[in-house]
Amino acid sequence: MAAKRTKVDAAASSTRLAPLSKTPTGIKGLDALTLGGLPTGRPTLLCGAAGCGKTLFAMTFLVNGINKFGEPGVLMSFEERARDLETNVASLGYDVAELVERKQLVIDHVYIERAEIEESGEYDLEGLFVRLGHAIDSIGAKRVVLDTIEALFSGLDDTAILRSELRRLFAWLKDKGVTAIITGERGDGQLTRYGIEEYVSDCVILLDNRVEDQVTTRRLRVVKYRGSSHGTNEYPFLIDEHGISVLPITSAELGHRISHESVPTGVPGLDDMLGIRGYFRGSSILISGLAGTGKSTFASAFVNAACERGERCLFFAFEESPDQIVRNMASVGLKLDQHIDSGLLDFQAARPSLYGFEMHLARMNRDIEEFAPQVIVVDPISAFRGPSSEIHSTLIRLADICKSKGITALFTSLSSSGEQMSESERSVSSLMDTWISLKDTEANGERNRVLYLLKSRGMNHSKQLREYQLTNHGIHMVDAYVGPDGVLTGTARIAQEAREREAGLSRKQATERRRREVARKRAALDRQIAELRAALETEEAEMATLIEQEEARELAHGSERSEMAAIRGVRS
Amino acid sequence: MIVTKQDDGPVADTPNGLSEPESGEYNLRLYVAGQTPKSLAAIANLKKLCESNLAGRYTIDVVDLLVTPQLAAGDQIVALPTLVRHLPPPLKRVIGDLSNTERVLVGLDIRPKTASPT
Numbered sequence: 001m002a003a004k005r006t007k008v009d010a011a012a013s014s015t016r017l018a019p020l021s022k023t024p025t026g027i028k029g030l031d032a033l034t035l036g037g038l039p040t041g042r043p044t045l046l047c048g049a050a051g052c053g054k055t056l057f058a059m060t061f062l063v064n065g066i067n068k069f070g071e072p073g074v075l076m077s078f079e080e081r082a083r084d085l086e087t088n089v090a091s092l093g094y095d096v097a098e099l100v101e102r103k104q105l106v107i108d109h110v111y112i113e114r115a116e117i118e119e120s121g122e123y124d125l126e127g128l129f130v131r132l133g134h135a136i137d138s139i140g141a142k143r144v145v146l147d148t149i150e151a152l153f154s155g156l157d158d159t160a161i162l163r164s165e166l167r168r169l170f171a172w173l174k175d176k177g178v179t180a181i182i183t184g185e186r187g188d189g190q191l192t193r194y195g196i197e198e199y200v201s202d203c204v205i206l207l208d209n210r211v212e213d214q215v216t217t218r219r220l221r222v223v224k225y226r227g228s229s230h231g232t233n234e235y236p237f238l239i240d241e242h243g244i245s246v247l248p249i250t251s252a253e254l255g256h257r258i259s260h261e262s263v264p265t266g267v268p269g270l271d272d273m274l275g276i277r278g279y280f281r282g283s284s285i286l287i288s289g290l291a292g293t294g295k296s297t298f299a300s301a302f303v304n305a306a307c308e309r310g311e312r313c314l315f316f317a318f319e320e321s322p323d324q325i326v327r328n329m330a331s332v333g334l335k336l337d338q339h340i341d342s343g344l345l346d347f348q349a350a351r352p353s354l355y356g357f358e359m360h361l362a363r364m365n366r367d368i369e370e371f372a373p374q375v376i377v378v379d380p381i382s383a384f385r386g387p388s389s390e391i392h393s394t395l396i397r398l399a400d401i402c403k404s405k406g407i408t409a410l411f412t413s414l415s416s417s418g419e420q421m422s423e424s425e426r427s428v429s430s431l432m433d434t435w436i437s438l439k440d441t442e443a444n445g446e447r448n449r450v451l452y453l454l455k456s457r458g459m460n461h462s463k464q465l466r467e468y469q470l471t472n473h474g475i476h477m478v479d480a481y482v483g484p485d486g487v488l489t490g491t492a493r494i495a496q497e498a499r500e501r502e503a504g505l506s507r508k509q510a511t512e513r514r515r516r517e518v519a520r521k522r523a524a525l526d527r528q529i530a531e532l533r534a535a536l537e538t539e540e541a542e543m544a545t546l547i548e549q550e551e552a553r554e555l556a557h558g559s560e561r562s563e564m565a566a567i568r569g570v571r572s
Numbered sequence: 573m574i575v576t577k578q579d580d581g582p583v584a585d586t587p588n589g590l591s592e593p594e595s596g597e598y599n600l601r602l603y604v605a606g607q608t609p610k611s612l613a614a615i616a617n618l619k620k621l622c623e624s625n626l627a628g629r630y631t632i633d634v635v636d637l638l639v640t641p642q643l644a645a646g647d648q649i650v651a652l653p654t655l656v657r658h659l660p661p662p663l664k665r666v667i668g669d670l671s672n673t674e675r676v677l678v679g680l681d682i683r684p685k686t687a688s689p690t
Contacts, residue, residue: 111648116664118679121613121671126605127637127649134641156651156667 020227023071023143023179026064027057028369029246033231034222038203043170043180045200047191048207053218053239054183055080056092057207058145060244061181063094066104071142074106074135074178078151082107092243106135112155119157125165129172136178144173144180153194167199191223202226208234213386217356220246236358238366247362258282263375263408266305267298269468269477270436273453275460279434281374282406283457284399286428288413289438293449294470295412296320298436299377300329300336301475302410307339311374315347316364318383322347325379333473346371352383357394360384365401375408381428382414395428433457439465441489448489467493598622598630598680599659603649605637610669614653617670625682655680 022036031037038044038061048054055077062073077085085107086096099105108131136144149169152162173180182200184192191197197204204223209216219234237246262278264271271277279285287295303313317325325347326336339345348367355363368376378398384391395411402409411428429435435454440447449468453461467478467489481488481496488496602618604611615634622630637644637652647656657664657680666679 108645110650112650116662118664118666118675119668120666120673120675120679121617121668122610123651123653123668124610125650126652127603127644127654128651130605130637130641130652131644131649134644152650 022228023065024069025061026068027060027244027246028366029235029237030220030244033235033246034203034225035228035230038179038181039225039227040179041174041177042202043173043182043200044203044205045184045191045197046181046205046207047184047186047197049186049209052186052207052209053237053244054207055085055147056089056239057244058147058181058183059085059089059094059096060092062105062143062145063089063096063099065143066099072104072139073143073145074108074132074139074141075145075147076108076110076132076135076149077147078110078112079148081109081111091241092239093241103139106139106141108132108135110151112151114155117155122161123158124161125152125169128165129169133176136176142178144178145183146180147183148185149182150184150192150194150196159194163199166196170199207237212356215353215356215359217358219358236356236362238359238362240363242366242370245362245366247358247365257406258403259406264305264309265298266301266303267468267475267477269466270298270451270475272477273462273464273466274434274456279408280458281408282403283408283433284402284431285408285410285434285436286413286432287410287436287438288415289451290415290440293438293440294468294475295414295438296325296379297329297332297334297470297475298438299379299410299412300325300332300334303345303375303377304329304334304336304339306375306408307336307342307344310344312372313339313345313375313377314367314371314373315345316367316376316378317347317349318352318378319380320349322349331472332470332475346373352385357384357386357390361394361397364398368401368405368407373407375410376402378409378411380412380414382412392428396431399428399431444490444492446490450489597659598626598657598682599633600630600680601633601635601647601656601658603635603637603644603647603652603654603656605652611653613669613671614655617673617676618655621670621673621676625677657681 021040022034022038023040024031024037046054046057059075062075065071065073075085080088082100089096096105096107100107110128110131132144135141149166152166153159156162170180170182182196184194184196186206187193187195191204191206201224203225206221206223208219208221210219211217218237218239220237221234222230222232235246237244259281261281262274262276263281264278265274287298289295299315303315306313315322315325320328322340326340329336336345340347346367348364350360350363352360364378381391381395384394399409401407411432413428432455434456436451437454438449438451441450442448449470450465451468452465453463469476469478478493481493600618600622602614604614618632622632635643637649643649647654651667653667653669655666655670655676657666664680666676670676
């Protein structure tokens with residue numbers, strides 16, 4: 001529909017069907033969701049209640065125009081004096097006075113005091129046109145801000161004249177070819193108090209500042225944008241010392257490029273449990289567990305390992321101050337301070353209740369964009385309290401941001417006691433690629449820590465419960481003993497191991513004994529064999545002697561007989 | 573008729589100049605943009621009005637903003653035509669073509685003063 005309208009517009013102005021050209025605001029996020037910026041050469045209405053940041057928004061548009069895009073600007077302020085404006089935007093780091101000096105910016109304060117003005121007869125607002133025209137021409141301005149033009153309505157009586165003159169003014173701005181922002185105070189039941197959205201209808205942006213549960217969230221919505229598609233949701237935005245940033249919420253596609261690379265967990269034993277010896281780069285990891293199970297330690301070990309590889313890490317701490325984390329982790333042998341010094345590690349600490357979810361997300365997004373980390377840690381997500389749908393949408397967006405940038409994100413979550421998942425865990429469980437559950441087991445009057453991999457997408461992984469110890473050299477994984485009664489940990493495991501050692505020893509001794517017995521038996525038998533052999537040999541020797549004697553006797557006998565025959569023969 | 577006088581703003585150091593202006597002079601400046609019917613009407617109306625009410629006690633300064641647009645911001649001109657009373661203080665503005673004489677006189681604080689001597 002919007003596309004159709006563009007065509008009509010273009011045809012009416014008898015130009016070629018060129019796409020609507022846009023003027024970037026230089027406000028991060030806003031240009032993304034308007035697909036390029038505000039419509040060039042057309043007025044845009046920026047409306048919102050008091051305190052929404054309209055003036056700052058408009059001022060940012062001008063200052064960015066000058067500093068980033070070389071487009072001079074004019075600010076016509078109907079409410080604040082130039083001096084006050086300069087002071088107010090100085091908090092964003094804008095040196096407006098210097099821009100005025102350089103003839104890049106003109107600030108004209110239009111002051112209308114009803115008490116000083118008497119109306120007599122017909123008039124028009126040509127004076128305003130003259131002033132604005134003069135300001136624009138004097139510096140060749142491309143951008144114009146009218147803040148807040150509705151102040152005219154309180155200064156002048158004849159609204160019929162005002163309305164027709166405003167209509168003329170906006171048409172005149174278009175003819176001038178300047179890109180304008182007109183701010184307007186939010187009114188009851190309509191976008192602006194005096195309904196000027198009727199005249200400025202090319203692009204309307206609504207700012208909102210809502211308080212829910214005592215937490216304020218600024219939001220922005222592009223109500224309409226003629227001739228262009230745009231993001232239609234409400235987007236949170238942020239005003240702080242870094243200026244304004246709008247957070248475009250999720251590209252909504254699940255099309256991020258994924259990595260097959262593995263990132264070591266920083267705990268050698270844990271690497272072994274994961275099929276690819278680490279987490280996938282760009283995946284989301286949840287470490288959940290009860291208080292004191294070492295969630296932060298696991299997170300820090302991961303960060304420490306990443307920094308040692310020379311990767312940049314951003315640590316969002318919601319419960320502890322950075323100093324406290326550094327001190328505590330030093331006790332388990334993780335020296336995070338050296339990484340902070342080398343600039344690889346940065347902490348961003350804030351109380352969860354400081355902002356709403358949207359603001360946190362916007363802040364984190366900005367920090368991520370600025371620091372460009374490879375690894376982020378959010379410790380812990382359970383610190384966010386609120387309706388689970390909001391936590392879910394916040395975290396899903398954070399996970400999305402990280403995935404789209406290929407950042408490995410590690411979240412910790414404090415489980416409530418028992419087996420139940422906490423609200424935050426349940427809402428994010430489906431987002432997580434790897435989920436490590438840390439548990440306390442209590443037996444024999446002591447607590448021991450075990451972990452298991454609840455899931456790890458895309459890889460084979462250990463299904464075993466593993467005991468781990470937090471030593472002063474880091475996290476040490478222990479082979480858990482799985483006995484007939486389940487997993488044994490701590491002293492029970494040590495006792496069991498001792499018993500096993502003992503049994504092993506006695507088994508060894510028994511074998512030794514048997515071996516010696518066999519040897520002895522063999523020796524005895526050998527001896528018997530030798531004896532028998534000796535006996536046999538003796539016997540054989542005796543037999544040989546007997547045979548010899550017999551043969552000798554036989555021989556002697558034979559010769560005796562022949563002698564006898566010879567004797568007989570002679571005698572006969 | 574067009575006096576080019578450049579005293580910017582009133583010399584606001586006489587607090588009772590407000591109540592006793594009869595000896596004082598009316599320093600009026602009329603801002604217009606070009607020779608539009610409204611401008612011409614305003615100039616004519618102003619001359620007539622001053623002649624009949626402030627004879628000899630006034631100066632009129634007509635500024636054409638199409639010629640000198642830079643003067644518009646100084647006197648906070650938004651609507652045209654605008655008549656600005658620089659003297660006597662305080663600063664007074666009357667906008668429109670000055671066709672409603674009554675309102676101009678009220679706007680310039682002339683009416684109450686002229687009413688009291690009669």
